[in-house]
Structure formats: structure tokens, C-alpha cells
Amino acid sequence: MDRKNKIEVCFTPATYDVFRNDEAIVVVVDILRATTAICSAFMNGAERIIPVGTLEEAKAYKELGFLVAAERDGIVKDFADFGNSPFNFTKERVEGKPIVYSTTNGTNTIMMAKDSYKVLIGAYLNISTISKYILSEQRDVLIFCAGWKNKFNLEDSLFAGALAQQVLEDSNFYTICDSALASIDLWKMAKPNLIGYIEKAAQRHRLKKNKLDDVLEFCHTQNLTNIIPVLEGNYLVPLKFN
Amino acid sequence: MDRKNKIEVCFTPATYDVFRNDEAIVVVVDILRATTAICSAFMNGAERIIPVGTLEEAKAYKELGFLVAAERDGIVKDFADFGNSPFNFTKERVEGKPIVYSTTNGTNTIMMAKDSYKVLIGAYLNISTISKYILSEQRDVLIFCAGWKNKFNLEDSLFAGALAQQVLEDSNFYTICDSALASIDLWKMAKPNLIGYIEKAAQRHRLKKNKLDDVLEFCHTQNLTNIIPVLEGNYLVPLKFN
Numbered sequence: 092m093d094r095k096n097k098i099e100v101c102f103t104p105a106t107y108d109v110f111r112n113d114e115a116i117v118v119v120v121d122i123l124r125a126t127t128a129i130c131s132a133f134m135n136g137a138e139r140i141i142p143v144g145t146l147e148e149a150k151a152y153k154e155l156g157f158l159v160a161a162e163r164d165g166i167v168k169d170f171a172d173f174g175n176s177p178f179n180f181t182k183e184r185v186e187g188k189p190i191v192y193s194t195t196n197g198t199n200t201i202m203m204a205k206d207s208y209k210v211l212i213g214a215y216l217n218i219s220t221i222s223k224y225i226l227s228e229q230r231d232v233l234i235f236c237a238g239w240k241n242k243f244n245l246e247d248s249l250f251a252g253a254l255a256q257q258v259l260e261d262s263n264f265y266t267i268c269d270s271a272l273a274s275i276d277l278w279k280m281a282k283p284n285l286i287g288y289i290e291k292a293a294q295r296h297r298l299k300k301n302k303l304d305d306v307l308e309f310c311h312t313q314n315l316t317n318i319i320p321v322l323e324g325n326y327l328v329p330l331k332f333n
Numbered sequence: 334m335d336r337k338n339k340i341e342v343c344f345t346p347a348t349y350d351v352f353r354n355d356e357a358i359v360v361v362v363d364i365l366r367a368t369t370a371i372c373s374a375f376m377n378g379a380e381r382i383i384p385v386g387t388l389e390e391a392k393a394y395k396e397l398g399f400l401v402a403a404e405r406d407g408i409v410k411d412f413a414d415f416g417n418s419p420f421n422f423t424k425e426r427v428e429g430k431p432i433v434y435s436t437t438n439g440t441n442t443i444m445m446a447k448d449s450y451k452v453l454i455g456a457y458l459n460i461s462t463i464s465k466y467i468l469s470e471q472r473d474v475l476i477f478c479a480g481w482k483n484k485f486n487l488e489d490s491l492f493a494g495a496l497a498q499q500v501l502e503d504s505n506f507y508t509i510c511d512s513a514l515a516s517i518d519l520w521k522m523a524k525p526n527l528i529g530y531i532e533k534a535a536q537r538h539r540l541k542k543n544k545l546d547d548v549l550e551f552c553h554t555q556n557l558t559n560i561i562p563v564l565e566g567n568y569l570v571p572l573k574f575n
Contacts, residue, residue, distance in 0.1 A: 109483045243512040270485040
């Protein structure tokens with residue numbers, strides 16, 4: 092049988108237009124820290140997440156009484172309840188509640204993909220569930236890395252490689268995408284000592300500088316949840332998938 | 334001594350704006366095949382190369398009597414004298430002559446960087462000379478990959494890794510650029526069997542399909558020339574550097 096579903100990797104929002112495929116499942120990735128935080132929020136019972144692009148929108152929601160997570164360059168905004176450390180989204184705080192969420196790279200990336208067949212939020216926390224979901228759907232897949240201010244970043248690309256490798260084990264999937272191939276090779280290289288490898292990533296230095304690097308290990312822990320955050324209209328909602 | 338010159342890698346023209354640094358030396362790379370072909374042309378005595386973006390411009394030059402190299406997606410245009418196989422630029426054809434040159438990704442990439450301190454044309458053919466030139470200048474460096482239609486490609490990124498690694502051996506250079514780090518790791522992985530590694534690159538398949546893959550080995554041969562093609566105004570001219 093010919094392999095019929097292709098999988099591709101887009102390294103940054105700046106190249107989304109050339110990869111855009113509205114028939115595809117798009118997996119949005121921002122490992123440090125937005126998509127990891129979103130998965131954590133749903134693990135802890137958040138009802139839905141409202142991604143907003145601008146701080147003005149986030150502020151307006153705050154004034155309406157919403158719980159608001161908002162940061163820029165890793166720093167929590169004054170008006171917000173918290174930033175995007177996954178450790179902020181505790182059960183106590185988020186269970187049963189909607190959360191408004193605005194981050195440097197993550198939320199805009201999610202909204203760019205909104206016309207796709209499906210937008211899923213991917214992180215190591217739910218990587219195998221995402222992979223199983225993709226195989227159950229049998230469609231083209233685009234792994235869309237949030238990157239850093241339109242630049243390639245290591246931590247998202249490594250995740251892309253890890254996920255692409257899992258999916259390509261299915262004989263219905265193929266890739267002729269150089270960025271997917273590069274991601275897989277980087278993943279193979281990094282995998283034996285992932286945290287050690289991530290030491291050199293630019294974002295790791297940014298987080299350390301701001302004393303926000305306590306999340307590194309958690310953000311690279313696989314399979315803590317079988318919930319996939321899915322975009323429905325303008326909201327992210329939790330999809331339990333087994 | 335603090336390392337004072339940074340080296341960065343831009344994977345595609347789509348992200349040039351976020352890397353743009355007009356004080357830097359920009360090394361433009363399109364290994365398969367434009368920048369390899371340009372180096373070959375100067376090895377064989379071309380007087381200068383006039384890069385043009387559109388086929389209309391190339392055609393207009395042809396009507397004025399210029400020697401014209403023009404291709405799209407690897408296919409030579411009817412009106413042109415030849416395409417962008419480095420084997421086309423023979424001594425017999427090009428010695429002492431100006432050449433007008435338009436290719437899918439390469440020529441537009443060169444012109445995007447024209448306001449930089451210097452624009453150099455890089456290929457394996459002149460990699461060590463480029464590296465020596467960079468070290469003699471002691472300035473920031475941006476390796477600018479032409480990519481494929483605004484996508485990342487393997488062959489240009491591998492070259493970027495090879496060059497970045499050479500330059501970073503000098504204690505005045507540093508990088509905190511994730512794409513430079515990824516390129517270096519991909520280069521380390523590919524280097525022991527470079528032609529074997531390139532087998533999986535998308536462009537390698539495109540060239541094979543069009544029976545243009547006779548150039549693979551030549552395009553990955555190091556240090557055949559000490560000439561660096563340099564942009565001066567609207568022309569590329571040869572700079573001999575020892």
C-alpha cells in the first residue's frame with residue numbers, strides 16, 4: 092500500500108504560509124512553556140482556555156472577571172493572575188473554570204492555524220495520546236512550532252522530531268519534508284540526554300536569567316495525561332482520548 | 334577575553350527580517366545549485382555575475398546580447414544560454430565575460446541582503462576561504478540559507494553548520510542562535526557520509542527526477558577555489574583571498 096498521509100514540520104510562524112494545509116491536523120507546539128502549561132491546565136480540570144493575541148484583550152477579559160494568564164518574554168503582566176509556568180495552573184486555581192491566556196509566541200500561533208481541519212495542542216505531557224489520535228484520523232499532519240519571535244528554536248523542533256518519528260512508524264504516513272527529517276535527527280541525537288541537550292537552547296538561558304527554569308524537567312516529561320486540548324471556535328477544550 | 338562577534342544562521346528568506354543585521358557579513362548559501370554554480374563560474378574566469386530576480390529581467394539582458402543563465406525549479410528557460418548546473422559554467426563559455434543569472438531561490442536571496450556590510454557567496458568549493466575571510470574581518474556573521482521556496486532545506490543548513498563550526502573555533506566568535514546550534518549538530522551527524530546523508534533531502538529527489546543529480550558530489554567538494562564572489566552594487570565580482 093502506498094503511504095498516503097504526509098507529515099510536515101513548520102519551524103516558525105514566519106513560514107506558516109508555505110506549509111499551510113487546511114485539510115490537515117495541525118499540532119501546535121510551544122514546549123517552553125505555553126503548550127505544556129495548557130496541557131497542565133486541562134490535567135487540573137480547567138473548563139476551557141480562551142487564547143487571546145494581545146494584552147489589551149487579556150486585560151479586557153480580566154475586567155470582566157475572568158481568570159487571566161498573561162506574560163511577555165516570560166514575565167507575568169501586572170494585571171494578570173499568573174503567567175505561563177505550568178506550575179501556576181493548579182487544581183485549586185483552575186478546576187472548572189475558563190482561563191484567558193496570552194503568551195509571547197504560543198497563542199498567536201494557535202490562532203494562525205484556526206482554519207485547519209483540527210488544531211491540537213501538543214506537549215511531551217500528551218505526546219503519545221496525540222500520536223494515537225493522529226493515527227486514528229489518518230489525515231495529513233502539520234507540526235507547527237511556535238518558535239521564538241519567528242525564529243527556529245531547539246525545544247519545539249526536538250518535540251516535532253519525537254512526534255514525527257512516532258507517527259512515521261505507521262505505514263500510512265510518509266514525509267519528504269526536510270524540516271521533519273532534520274527534527275527527527277536532532278531528536279535522535281538529543282534523546283539519550285534530553286535535559287542535557289536542552290542546556291544549550293537559547294530559551295533555556297532566557298528562563299534561567301529570569302529564574303523561571305524550574306519547569307525544564309516537567310516540560311520534558313512524557314505522557315502524564317491522555318487529554319488533548321483541541322481548538323473549537325475560539326476556545327480550547329479538553330478531549331479525552333484513549 | 335569576551336567573545337565579541339556573533340554568528341547566526343537564517344534557514345529561509347521568510348525569516349530574514351528577524352535576523353537582519355546590516356552591520357554583519359552575510360554569507361548566502363544555495364548549495365544545490367546556485368551558489369556552487371556561481372563559485373564555479375568565477376573559478377573558470379567569469380568577469381562578473383549580474384543576479385536578477387525575475388525572468389523578465391533575464392530576458393531583457395539576453396536581448397541586449399548578454400550570456401544568460403536562468404532556471405526555475407531546476408529547468409533551463411528556453412531563452413537562456415544555460416541553467417544553474419555548475420558544469421555549465423565552463424572556461425570556454427564564461428572566461429572574461431559578464432553573466433546574467435536568475436534562479437528559483439538563489440538570486441532573490443542575494444539581493445535581500447544587499448544592504449549588509451558585505452554579501453559573500455558561500456559553497457563547499459570555497460568554504461575554508463570564506464572562513465578565513467570572516468576571521469580576518471572580525472565582525473558579526475549571518476549565514477543566510479536560500480532554502481526551497483521559503484522552506485528550510487537540509488543541504489544549505491548542513492553547509493551552515495560546517496561553516497559555523499569552523500568560525501566558532503576562533504575565540505572571538507560566539508553563538509546563542511538555536512538554528513546555528515542545530516546546523517552544527519546536523520553537520521556533525523552528516524559529515525562522516527555527507528553524500529549518503531543528502532540522499533534523503535527533498536532537493537536531491539527533485540534533481541534526480543529531472544536527471545540533474547550528476548552535480549551532487551561536486552556540490553559537496555570542499556576547497557577547490559580561493560575565490561569569494563562578493564556583491565558590489567548590483568554585481569557579484571571575484572575576490573581572491575589567501
